[in-house]
Amino acid sequence: MPALNTDLYELTMAAGYFMSGKAHDVATFELSIRRLPDHRNFLIAAGLQQALEYLRELRFEQDELDYLRSLKQFANTPPEFFDYLGKLRFEGDVFAVPEGTPVFGGEPLLIVRAPLIQAQLVETYLLSTIAFQTTIASKAVRCVMAAGGRSIVEFGSRRAHSPGAGPLAGRAAYLSGCTGTSNAEAGMRFGIPVFGTAAHSWTTAFADEEQSFRQLQKLLGEETVYLVDTYDAIEGTRLAARLGRPLWGVRLDSGDLAAQGREVRRILDEAGLESAHIMATNDLNEKKIADLLASGAPIDAFGVGTELATSADAPSLSAVYKMVELQVGESHSYTAKYSPDKVTLPGAKQIYRYAGYDLLTLYNECNQEFQGEPLLHPVLAKGELLERYPALADVRRRTAKAVAALPPELLSLDRTTVYRVEVSERLQSLAGANADFGCSQPRIRIQHSPTINNQRSLNQQ
């Protein structure tokens, strides 16, 4: 029931707009991340496809309408509202930054322009869909950077925030450069490579380790990965070396991974298994991976679970969805909030990416002035998809390319410089509430005193 999977106030507001004759107002909302979390120099936009699928499938079922009717909050709502909801389909226009694009605080990832009720109702679902995948993609890219070309597999489904989050974490991790995921549903739904061989329970389910290893080899052949540390990692590796080919390699899941890795490498090499790989797991994150590799640990692949699938060091983003324009009949307004920690700029925007900085402009400022690459593109027009969703493998390639093009100092795992996000003069002047922007009756509604008025650069944090 995705239509009801929203905050109740979206529905009470919808009822109120309907009762106030505002069902035909057209609102523009922007979804952005207020500021980067600590430990992030940039974010990777993700989740757009699921957001668009939601918008296209949005509809209220009869039992959902009956439920709403039963609530005290709708006691004064006319029955016509529920008829209206029953027929509601999303008919708006959507502009978005493609998945896999590096983005920064204050930049819109998505712009929704739709009848006010529609634009309002979708807030909660859009935020959680996009913010979650963006959170995970932004964590995953750090793991990928730390691994320096070695493979990272997302292993976190069991620790993800409910079963629905697991496959989406796998998707977001893959588009940021992970090699694949352990989640089989993610494999089937999104065409992501899936990985997995055996747990400790496999080893303990047989009379001894050798039997368990022999059965695994019979099952998996060249895909065989022996989890060698169920009893003793070195003894387990000796057994793996004795069984020989076919195998992909061994996995270490406890203890000193660097020291064990060196010993395991020596044992495999001495057995003529130079091509066998070593995979490491055990509560890893990007820092631990970087430290392991800096210490020279001969590890070829990493499985990263809990910390990746929950983005443990930054488990949420300050994602907001704010009205920036409103058309009431012939009257057009720009809207914004200006409270000190909650700045939003009025007006639908475009982001232009230049070498080393971005420029935020109004969406319909004349594009010839700007040589940078525009990041927001139309994706839905009157509710219809403008082009097919890109293949996730293509998104993954584009992510890698876009990350490589970032200023090198942003690619550190530590917080380094703050990327410059500038604001065009027209947008500044609109934000300053003194614009004459050529629209019919531009009107700015501001909250508290505008603090960005004289500020040329809108930097996060």
Added chain:
Amino acid sequence: MPALNTDLYELTMAAGYFMSGKAHDVATFELSIRRLPDHRNFLIAAGLQQALEYLRELRFEQDELDYLRSLKQFANTPPEFFDYLGKLRFEGDVFAVPEGTPVFGGEPLLIVRAPLIQAQLVETYLLSTIAFQTTIASKAVRCVMAAGGRSIVEFGSRRAHSPGAGPLAGRAAYLSGCTGTSNAEAGMRFGIPVFGTAAHSWTTAFADEEQSFRQLQKLLGEETVYLVDTYDAIEGTRLAARLGRPLWGVRLDSGDLAAQGREVRRILDEAGLESAHIMATNDLNEKKIADLLASGAPIDAFGVGTELATSADAPSLSAVYKMVELQVGESHSYTAKYSPDKVTLPGAKQIYRYAGYDLLTLYNECNQEFQGEPLLHPVLAKGELLERYPALADVRRRTAKAVAALPPELLSLDRTTVYRVEVSERLQSLAGANADFGCSQPRIRIQHSPTINNQRSLNQQ
């Protein structure tokens, strides 16, 4: 497709067990939280109903089987395995701690005894279902304690880890004592009270604040909550006071909530609106709530979003699912892991709760010896539900009662004493690998040297 929403290795192991003639082995797995996170003196068990629903609905669809067949990991798997999966239903026995029970590190929340393949396959989904709701319930109870009888409403859907997590966060928060949730789907699915009135966008969608407030009052009557800070919280409150009854109260969402709260209270009281409530929101958590109330802020209700729905200070639990017994034909084994940071005790267990401490015993140790309250109860027998799911409101009452019965020092928001979890002598001696437990061929498989051998008390952290 819940059957595929699992780690691939559960499926490769299932294939391997099938090929190795182990489809009729019977395994017992325990789901527990290895240790409490920092900032938690106890956890609240949650998510059992969704776990049982999953077990009862588990089945593989044809397209899922086709997908698995297409994977290289199953290249050597006989076709009979997929026929077997297609017919697979969960036929095991499950024992569980009721939802809403305070639990501690190392204690089993769930015991699954089933044919090995079935018991193995369900690991990932059970872990994410139970660990997530337990995470949120354990955070929510802290907010409820901090609020000292005032209302807490869960507002975090937009920041939850994907849309599927939002309703479950609302459920877990409610059973831990929150008054309700903003999530409408949670309201419909789980019968939880839902709350929500209007956002800032409501205010800015009208020509002025007064019009927006008047329309809201018309819509909501006595449920009206004015969000007063869109332009200026004090001016907004004066407007609310002027409009008078009907109203529930006002909501503050920015700035100094304590100072504003006092001013707002004064304005409402002077207008004869002593019964109007003040609700506060804005990135709250239990510490901020406690500080606000300690400062005497006259706030009647709190909306808690991001930090609650992501358990921001402890976004994951060390939830594990470990095989503790295995029956192969007539041969019965106890199984365990003993690596220093990953202790598990062999054997299916019972938890007895005494005043001030718990005792872990083997499940089938003679109960007469133990006067404490046994916490694990049979819930599924051969896949069939033994009794109806309890009403969530009843779970909520039980939670409040169980929390009130905890040693008072655990009810601090700071980390205080570590609750004692003791281990029965028979369980100790089994863990020490020298038990003769009266089963046919008891056999202990241990990993590394047992470190808990001489340890009477198994304390978390």
